[in-house]
Amino acid sequence: MNSVQNNSVATTGSEKRRAQRIDQVLDAASDCFVEFGFHGAGMAKIAKRAGMSVGHIYHYFESKEAIIAAIVDRESDAAAERFAELESIPKEELVHVMAERARDMVESKADAFQSALNLEILAESQRNPQIACILHRQDEKVRGKFKSIIADKLGLPEADARTEVILSLFGGLATRIVRHPEIEREMLIPLLKQIMRQILQDHAKD
Amino acid sequence: MNSVQNNSVATTGSEKRRAQRIDQVLDAASDCFVEFGFHGAGMAKIAKRAGMSVGHIYHYFESKEAIIAAIVDRESDAAAERFAELESIPKEELVHVMAERARDMVESKADAFQSALNLEILAESQRNPQIACILHRQDEKVRGKFKSIIADKLGLPEADARTEVILSLFGGLATRIVRHPEIEREMLIPLLKQIMRQILQDHAKD
Amino acid sequence: MNSVQNNSVATTGSEKRRAQRIDQVLDAASDCFVEFGFHGAGMAKIAKRAGMSVGHIYHYFESKEAIIAAIVDRESDAAAERFAELESIPKEELVHVMAERARDMVESKADAFQSALNLEILAESQRNPQIACILHRQDEKVRGKFKSIIADKLGLPEADARTEVILSLFGGLATRIVRHPEIEREMLIPLLKQIMRQILQDHAKD
Amino acid sequence: MNSVQNNSVATTGSEKRRAQRIDQVLDAASDCFVEFGFHGAGMAKIAKRAGMSVGHIYHYFESKEAIIAAIVDRESDAAAERFAELESIPKEELVHVMAERARDMVESKADAFQSALNLEILAESQRNPQIACILHRQDEKVRGKFKSIIADKLGLPEADARTEVILSLFGGLATRIVRHPEIEREMLIPLLKQIMRQILQDHAKD
């Protein structure tokens, strides 16, 4: 369901193979985690879906925790990148692009997988400091870029608040849509666009 | 951390005691679930914190699952009630009250809906149909009341969309605030109020 | 299903009540043991079926073991008595009566309950010396009476062997019929009568 | 006590080892079941006697139930085979061989069908449908072969009845002998032979 990455800068054939194997594990684990949760997915199930023996997984990962951490890393990298693309968008188009972004999120079911995993990750991050740290670091990155777009490119005040509210809204939307697939998504878009416009333009008055 | 309830309509002393004991278990379990997660919290830990033997918990609950379900029930009941209060608010004050509600959510850490337990519950609901069902039922209730307020009391069109967006925003905010306690909450309020106003008034144009 | 006994020689009303209560427990326990086995029948189930609280059963029986022992006693008493009746049968009718006894056993489903309990008891007796002892004592009694009938009343040699074979046959029949209720019982009777005759008359040659 | 089998058609060393391990478990479990009963024998005891960790047993058997089922299978297979041998016996010798069979049963304590395990199995079969089914299937096989021997080879009428009575007698004898090891077995043989002859020859008159 999810097997794009090949972050390896490897050149050796053996290292390439290694990276492939690691991705096999990560993909299998992601699937299992979505289906059964972090705790409900046993190493045996992951190994079977990865087409690999249980023992061999431990050649690539020190522990199950390490697999979780790697997935969180990979997943939050992907999320961060998506926001990063916004940096290169010219000022005039930004509001429009962000609004389209909202449409994508609302329309695409592709994020259902992602979002389900996200909930698992968020829950885990509450007691696993390592996960919490990874998440925090990534969030910092996203937040930073966003703020600079709002403050520098759009020249708006209160960049912090605008950033937090946008991120909250996107996060909440994603979660809500996974939980309620029956929602008619189309109808949300006009209202969302409107709100995006309001947040990203200087109408702000109290 | 959490020990308010006394829903018992009991009159007998023994029934009262029973209700007390049940609440002891529920409170202890809530604590443990927040601290260790649904699956990290063993019955032993819960029993110890409830001041009760493991075996005795099973006089009150058929299984650990049943405890989880009871907690979700209790928790989502509380959340639903909070939204239900809005029904009695007169039209003119509604936007204002909702905005204040956003402030409360942002300011108070105690809010159940923003609680850590909530994330655990959401994650669990993805694979536990019973939990999913409870959540869904409650959400239906909230959604219904909200829509009727927007459509009937405020006389606005697109009540569905407005409802979904508000609920998404509140949900996302709660989650984001638990994860980032360092956010300066105060600064969010003006922007949130503005958005609430926009959603609850008929400026809607695309 | 089984509640005849009232062995109490009691005169006091309170003792009568006591005996009644004890029989309630024994009857309930018999039922449960047949349905779930000795180990599968919890005290809770027995108590409920006896219309009595769990704790109160311990006023009458020291332990679950004691209940089992009491049942075995009662059950094997009943079985022994059935054989004892043979003593008063006149010589000429004995073969006929025994043959009829075989018919009864084969025809009556009433023994199914008994026989199911018997299997449970036999299995238990293999590791519970107390049960083994009770059973042994009763068997001794039955065997003794039988032998004396065969040797003294019928004047046959090898009374021991004849006794053992008859008891084996009856035991085996009972067990087989519980296990295979589909067997057409009627057809067995002529052959059984024939065998009874052979065992109880002096055709014995090798 | 019991470790004959090597049904494995395995050629690989690993498969051979696997079969060995499985037999270790089955042997250990048989021992424990005889000593403590199906429900008195904990997995811990079985594991210790099998020289294996508790957890590892679950690589070979899905559950304790599955172990019981496997033992019943093995045990009743052995019993069925013993009866199956009769098919190849020529007509004239049959009565004689059957009579000898009775002698063997009476004399040998090793006979599986008379083993203590058997009682345990019978008792269990009363509430465990899976066990009941295995037993029934085997019994069907034995009964079928027996009937065809009696009807076709010996040309006797009422093959059903004769079969049932013989099986009852053998079953009863086995049980009785386990319970009363003090019985002088030798003395039973002449009478048993006589009865076998009567059942397997056409003296039948009512």
Add this chain to the structure above:
DNA sequence: AATGAATGAGACTTCATTCAT
């Protein structure tokens, strides 16, 4: 006499992890 709340040991089972091959 009677209740049922309460206990705690022990039952079966799962699972992350290790290690010989």
Add this chain to the structure above:
DNA sequence: GATGAATGAAGTCTCATTCAT
């Protein structure tokens, strides 16, 4: 690199028994 046999701790749940009321 690759396997899967093996471990043992820990998990959920049951149950005979006791005791305050």
